[in-house]
Amino acid sequence: MQELQERTKTSVRVTEVFASIQGETSRTGLPTVFVRLTGCPLRCVWCDTEYAFHGGRSRDLDELIAEVAAHGLRHVCVTGGEPLAQKSCLQLLAALCDRGFSVSLETSGALDISGVDARVSRIVDLKAPGSGEADRNLWANLAHLRSDDELKIVLADEADYAWARACIVEHRLAERCPVLLSPVHGRLDPTALAEWIVRDRLPVRFQTQIHKILWLDARGR
Numbered sequence: 331m332q333e334l335q336e337r338t339k340t341s342v343r344v345t346e347v348f349a350s351i352q353g354e355t356s357r358t359g360l361p362t363v364f365v366r367l368t369g370c371p372l373r374c375v376w377c378d379t380e381y382a383f384h385g386g387r388s389r390d391l392d393e394l395i396a397e398v399a400a401h402g403l404r405h406v407c408v409t410g411g412e413p414l415a416q417k418s419c420l421q422l423l424a425a426l427c428d429r430g431f432s433v434s435l436e437t438s439g440a441l442d443i444s445g446v447d448a449r450v451s452r453i454v455d456l457k458a459p460g461s462g463e464a465d466r467n468l469w470a471n472l473a474h475l476r477s478d479d480e481l482k483i484v485l486a487d488e489a490d491y492a493w494a495r496a497c498i499v500e501h502r503l504a505e506r507c508p509v510l511l512s513p514v515h516g517r518l519d520p521t522a523l524a525e526w527i528v529r530d531r532l533p534v535r536f537q538t539q540i541h542k543i544l545w546l547d548a549r550g551r
Contacts, residue, residue, distance in 0.1 A: 342418045343368040343386040349401045353540035355453050355480055362405040363398050370412040372438050374461040376514045382411040409436040423450050440466040444474045452479040458493050460486030475506045482510045486517050491526055504533040512537050
């Protein structure tokens with residue numbers, strides 16, 4: 331009872347909640363409810379969700395989870411912005427897991443992931459130089475990665491790819507969890523990235539943002 335009362339008093343600031351197709355990660359193609367939290371301490375030059383930096387609405391956890399449940403989908407992705415910038419995000423993730431949802435978290439890799447509920451699949455970014463935020467990478471996060479987590483590196487050009495390739499080898503990233511390489515939409519030719527990966531026999535998964543193929547840059551998709 332006390333835990334329920336504490337959860338009811340907890341709130342998070344939310345930009346949007348919507349159902350769509352997961353366009354990235356190993357969950358690509360799955361109908362998913364997205365909970366986009368507000369705020370981010372990073373400013374990646376290619377960011378496609380700048381509208382989530384500010385604003386949003388404070389939502390009670392129970393009210394928010396009820397809205398998620400009303401969509402009738404099993405998979406939930408908590409994203410941003412940078413979700414972990416809000417301390418109450420950890421309680422939200424745990425509460426979603428308690429309700430039986432299959433939960434993933436998309437995080438920038440700049441904040442500590444060690445406190446995230448073990449039932450959550452953590453999709454952790456590693457910022458390449460082309461993002462303008464490579465110095466924000468929290469390298470200590472690598473030690474916390476599990477086999478059911480995923481590491482995502484978004485690449486703007488061939489120099490970013492060379493950087494990522496060196497990191498994968500130096501830190502033996504593919505032995506920690508699946509590694510995903512993505513081209514910046516509209517900047518790096520996805521075919522070129524795919525060819526580099528095959529050429530170098532890199533142990534990674536190539537991915538594109540399928541939701542942008544389906545709906546371009548439409549908000550809430």
